[in-house]
Amino acid sequence: MTEPTDKVDEQPLDEYLKGGSSVSRQYRQLPGADVPPSLDRLVLRQAEEAVKRPSRPAWMRWTAPLAVAASAVLVVSIVLETGLRDETTVSAMQEKREAAEAPIETRMIEEPASEPSANAPAADSAAAELVMPVPPPPKIEVPPPASASEMPMTAVQRRAPPPPVAAPAPAPLEEQVAKAEERDNAAFVADVARQKSALEAAARERELSASQRAMRGEQAGVAGPRDTVETPEPKAVLSYSRPISASAVVTSADSMAKLEKTYTDPEAWLKDIRQLRKDNKPEEADRQWKLFVAAFPNYEVAENDTAREANK
Amino acid sequence: MSAAAGDVTGAAGATVSTIGAAPDDATLMLRYRKGDVRAFEMLYERHKGSLYRYLRRLCRSQEAANDLFQEVWSKVIASRERYEVRAKFTTFLFHIAHNCAIDYFRRAGRPQEKGAQDVDALADELPGPGHESPDAALSEAQLRADFKRALDELPAEQRDVFLLYEETGLGLEDIGRITGVAMETAKSRLRYALGKLRGALRQHQSPTLQSSVS
Numbered sequence: 206m207t208e209p210t211d212k213v214d215e216q217p218l219d220e221y222l223k224g225g226s227s228v229s230r231q232y233r234q235l236p237g238a239d240v241p242p243s244l245d246r247l248v249l250r251q252a253e254e255a256v257k258r259p260s261r262p263a264w265m266r267w268t269a270p271l272a273v274a275a276s277a278v279l280v281v282s283i284v285l286e287t288g289l290r291d292e293t294t295v296s297a298m299q300e301k302r303e304a305a306e307a308p309i310e311t312r313m314i315e316e317p318a319s320e321p322s323a324n325a326p327a328a329d330s331a332a333a334e335l336v337m338p339v340p341p342p343p344k345i346e347v348p349p350p351a352s353a354s355e356m357p358m359t360a361v362q363r364r365a366p367p368p369p370v371a372a373p374a375p376a377p378l379e380e381q382v383a384k385a386e387e388r389d390n391a392a393f394v395a396d397v398a399r400q401k402s403a404l405e406a407a408a409r410e411r412e413l414s415a416s417q418r419a420m421r422g423e424q425a426g427v428a429g430p431r432d433t434v435e436t437p438e439p440k441a442v443l444s445y446s447r448p449i450s451a452s453a454v455v456t457s458a459d460s461m462a463k464l465e466k467t468y469t470d471p472e473a474w475l476k477d478i479r480q481l482r483k484d485n486k487p488e489e490a491d492r493q494w495k496l497f498v499a500a501f502p503n504y505e506v507a508e509n510d511t512a513r514e515a516n517k
Numbered sequence: 518m519s520a521a522a523g524d525v526t527g528a529a530g531a532t533v534s535t536i537g538a539a540p541d542d543a544t545l546m547l548r549y550r551k552g553d554v555r556a557f558e559m560l561y562e563r564h565k566g567s568l569y570r571y572l573r574r575l576c577r578s579q580e581a582a583n584d585l586f587q588e589v590w591s592k593v594i595a596s597r598e599r600y601e602v603r604a605k606f607t608t609f610l611f612h613i614a615h616n617c618a619i620d621y622f623r624r625a626g627r628p629q630e631k632g633a634q635d636v637d638a639l640a641d642e643l644p645g646p647g648h649e650s651p652d653a654a655l656s657e658a659q660l661r662a663d664f665k666r667a668l669d670e671l672p673a674e675q676r677d678v679f680l681l682y683e684e685t686g687l688g689l690e691d692i693g694r695i696t697g698v699a700m701e702t703a704k705s706r707l708r709y710a711l712g713k714l715r716g717a718l719r720q721h722q723s724p725t726l727q728s729s730v731s
Contacts, residue, residue, distance in 0.1 A: 217712070218708045221711050231660070232664070232714075235665055236661075238569055239566070240586065248587060248590040249557075249558060252549070253554050255594045256549070256557075
């Protein structure tokens with residue numbers, strides 16, 4: 206703040222600051238303002254009482270810093286926990302996907318393709334029950350992941366027998382596991398049956414086009430498999446009731462390969478047989494053809510299909 | 518100019534801080550912190566007059582001054598455990614008093630008077646005479662009354678700085694610290710307060726006194 210030096214002279218101020226000015230003298234001569242005695246007593250009594258009161262314990266001095274530190278820790282832990290929970294959700298979805306892939310792969314190898322067709326009616330009813338969310342494997346639900354260190358569990362680890370720590374209550378857990386296995390098997394059988402029925406429906410649709418192709422003299426071995434493999438498979442796979450399994454089957458090429466090797470898909474089987482004949486493996490192709498005919502006796506194959514034994 | 522003014526101590530400085538070989542204020546406060554009530558009594562006796570006059574003349578109300586006086590000492594008592602010797606005890610005490618007075622003005626809804634305005638704009642607002650008296654032999658009581666009136670009519674900020682300078686003996690730098698302004702601002706306020714008070718005195722000066730008033 207600037208002051209106009211032309212208006213107020215600095216010299217009187219300097220002389221005043223040196224002391225002994227008339228203004229100071231006049232101020233000292235003002236009527237005295239003495240503190241009332243009652244006020245004196247009040248203040249002194251207050252000071253005395255304050256000393257008599259027990260002072261704050263030493264640890265009380267740390268309450269404020271401790272409260273701040275605790276709040277900071279709480280906030281950080283909440284933030285970390287929230288972040289980890291998001292990651293856990295993502296990883297849990299990934300694990301469910303992996304876990305869903307694993308049973309399909311293993312079961313496809315373990316169970317023959319003809320078995321589902323025999324159990325198809327029962328499986329359909331079981332699958333109908335499982336159209337709605339299927340309870341995940343019990344090992345995923347029972348021990349919820351408490352920290353990030355427990356998160357990266359593979360599907361194999363989940364399916365491993367419970368650790369000895371969980372021994373005190375093994376019976377309910379095993380029952381749950383067994384029930385879950387049964388439900389999974391039923392769902393799997395239902396899926397396979399549904400897949401087969403979808404393929405059969407697709408095959409019927411293809412009959413008309415196959416006859417037309419025969420009229421045009423097309424080679425069924427060239428165009429047929431390409432047409433047939435692509436259309437029905439998504440229907441069959443996507444009809445699977447469990448979303449995780451469906452996505453797993455769709456996304457996993459490995460699983461698709463194993464699915465074809467079980468030859469639940471007749472067209473894929475035919476394609477392999479054609480490939481065997483192209484590779485000059487007639488014996489293996491004949492054997493596969495016989496198996497194919499045995500597995501799918503009613504499946505119609507074009508007369509000029511290279512997969513047929515007669516074409517050898 | 519400013520450097521010289523900052524080094525100058527107050528007019529009443531000697532009366533506040535030096536009392537023979539008595540312990541200084543900080544020592545007394547530390548002793549009271551440890552439970553020595555006698556130390557507080559000494560401290561209180563040393564500062565109660567100046568503090569009360571400061572509050573009484575700043576607030577211009579005895580009742581408010583009594584309340585503020587008690588409030589200030591209550592805060593000093595309450596802060597004894599946290600007290601550390603960082604500045605003069607006088608600065609500490611009057612800083613509390615200044616803040617209590619500001620709170621009082623806010624509570625009372627008192628307008629900021631002329632002091633809220635720029636002090637430059639108040640340069641020519643010297644107080645007029647209480648009454649135009651042609652009598653050259655004005656009584657001393659009349660002079661004091663006019664001086665008192667001029668003091669009361671000062672803007673609150675200027676009155677605050679003047680009272681702090683007169684009652685505490687602190688330098689302008691400490692006064693600026695207490696009032697929360699720069700030293701130059703405190704100096705400016707003091708200059709204008711001084712000009713107005715001198716104007717009040719000048720009305721009653723006899724030719725013999727004229728030379729002594731500066």
